[in-house]
Amino acid sequence: MQVRTQLSSLNQSGLSRHDSDYDHLSDRLSSRGLSVEDVVSQLADFQVAIPSWALGAGGTRFGRFSFYGEPGNLEQKIADVGILHALTQTAGAVSLHIPWDTPTDYAAVRDLAREYQLVFDAINSNTFQDQPGAEHTYKHGSLSATDEGARQQAIDHNLEVIAIGEKLGSKSLTVWLADGTTFPGQRNFQKSLTQTEDSLKQIYAGLPSDWKLYIEYKPYEPNFYSTVIQDWGTSLMLANACGDRAYTLVDLGHHLPNSNIEQIVSTLMLKGKLGGFHFNDSKYGDDDLTVGSIKPYALFLIFSELVYGMRNNPQNPDLAWMIDASHNIKDPLEDLIQSLEAIQEAYAKALLVDQTKLSAAQEAHDVVLCQEILQDAYRTDVRPLVQRARLNRGGALHPLRAYRALGVRDELIRQRGKHTVATGL
Numbered sequence: 001m002q003v004r005t006q007l008s009s010l011n012q013s014g015l016s017r018h019d020s021d022y023d024h025l026s027d028r029l030s031s032r033g034l035s036v037e038d039v040v041s042q043l044a045d046f047q048v049a050i051p052s053w054a055l056g057a058g059g060t061r062f063g064r065f066s067f068y069g070e071p072g073n074l075e076q077k078i079a080d081v082g083i084l085h086a087l088t089q090t091a092g093a094v095s096l097h098i099p100w101d102t103p104t105d106y107a108a109v110r111d112l113a114r115e116y117q118l119v120f121d122a123i124n125s126n127t128f129q130d131q132p133g134a135e136h137t138y139k140h141g142s143l144s145a146t147d148e149g150a151r152q153q154a155i156d157h158n159l160e161v162i163a164i165g166e167k168l169g170s171k172s173l174t175v176w177l178a179d180g181t182t183f184p185g186q187r188n189f190q191k192s193l194t195q196t197e198d199s200l201k202q203i204y205a206g207l208p209s210d211w212k213l214y215i216e217y218k219p220y221e222p223n224f225y226s227t228v229i230q231d232w233g234t235s236l237m238l239a240n241a242c243g244d245r246a247y248t249l250v251d252l253g254h255h256l257p258n259s260n261i262e263q264i265v266s267t268l269m270l271k272g273k274l275g276g277f278h279f280n281d282s283k284y285g286d287d288d289l290t291v292g293s294i295k296p297y298a299l300f301l302i303f304s305e306l307v308y309g310m311r312n313n314p315q316n317p318d319l320a321w322m323i324d325a326s327h328n329i330k331d332p333l334e335d336l337i338q339s340l341e342a343i344q345e346a347y348a349k350a351l352l353v354d355q356t357k358l359s360a361a362q363e364a365h366d367v368v369l370c371q372e373i374l375q376d377a378y379r380t381d382v383r384p385l386v387q388r389a390r391l392n393r394g395g396a397l398h399p400l401r402a403y404r405a406l407g408v409r410d411e412l413i414r415q416r417g418k419h420t421v422a423t424g425l
């Protein structure tokens with residue numbers, strides 16, 4: 001679909017309203033000594049990867065309700081991300097999941113991505129389920145498995161994923177392990193961790209010199225008693241064991257309730273070890289809900305620490321941002337537009353925090369003022385800044401409205417049919 005060309009006429013009707021909102025906000029922020037243009041340009045530069053598994057309807061263990069016109073192959077998934085990027089101008093990357101997204105024609109896939117102005121971000125391996133014809137089962141673990149055959153198969157799979165990513169221009173591998181136990185006594189914790197560290201080191205040894213390894217953690221699920229890489233401390237320990245180009249990846253949903261994620265982020269950036277970041281939101285566990293739909297203030301506080309780290313921690317690399325959510329009842333593309341908007345808003349608000357004043361208030365132990373400074377930024381309606389960043393890049397003034405006005409889903413159903421099913425997890 002040629003979305004981009006239709007946007008300028010769609011944007012027209014809202015432009016004068018937008019200009020006056022932007023001017024008003026710009027006046028107010030400039031009077032505080034803030035460079036509004038800098039904020040807008042930082043917003044415009046902020047790009048979030050969309051994983052290939054987020055484009056179809058997700059499901060729960062109770063069932064899955066199909067969403068019509070889902071992408072049925074890699075090319076269609078790239079086209080969907082292309083639509084998102086054309087509208088929002090902040091989804092300029094795609095994150096693939098192997099084996100489902102293994103290309104048959106690499107040159108064609110690279111060309112297609114280029115056409116949509118997309119790059120290939122971190123590539124994801126999968127050892128949390130058995131593939132048809134696999135010689136060894138992951139039922140009792142993959143990188144941590146006691147069975148040497150299963151362990152080697154999982155290591156080989158990760159090396160193969162790196163090879164696929166190299167042909168597409170990816171520069172990083174994300175490993176998330178489902179390995180763990182569901183009952184006390186099921187396995188020896190120390191052996192599992194040792195085997196995992198040994199497997200990760202073998203994968204790291206196969207990493208090209210300009211690649212990074214991201215190690216994701218999660219406290220439970222699909223195993224319910226323990227996971228081998230349960231928390232950021234374990235991930236950091238493994239990253240340190242692997243080497244300089246191994247990093248921790250924080251996924252917002254992979255924490256126990258009420259964890260202080262902003263502090264985790266801050267600590268990792270201080271140590272130069274935060275590599276990747278997965279956005280979603282949750283009420284109870286790893287709910288994979290739309291970003292900002294449940295705890296927008298927590299998201300803002302996390303972003304404030306990310307912005308602080310990006311400004312003050314040159315030892316930490318640029319982060320790989322990705323949305324890791326699932327859509328059970330919403331149109332996946334509408335859900336992703338909402339998530340991208342929430343991310344941009346939280347980032348914009350974090351950019352408004354007066355770090356100099358905050359630091360002075362902290363030194364003066366003025367606890368009340370510290371809170372005022374944070375909440376002043378949080379309470380600012382930053383939507384005109386986000387809109388301006390999008391418009392400057394040729395995106396939609398109102399992405400969701402444009403998506404509906406253009407009848408994108410109906411067009412996808414017309415092209416692809418109703419009963420398509422997106423592949424992958």
Ligand SMILES: [Mn+2]
Pocket residue numbers: 176216251278324
């Ligand atoms: Mn994740």
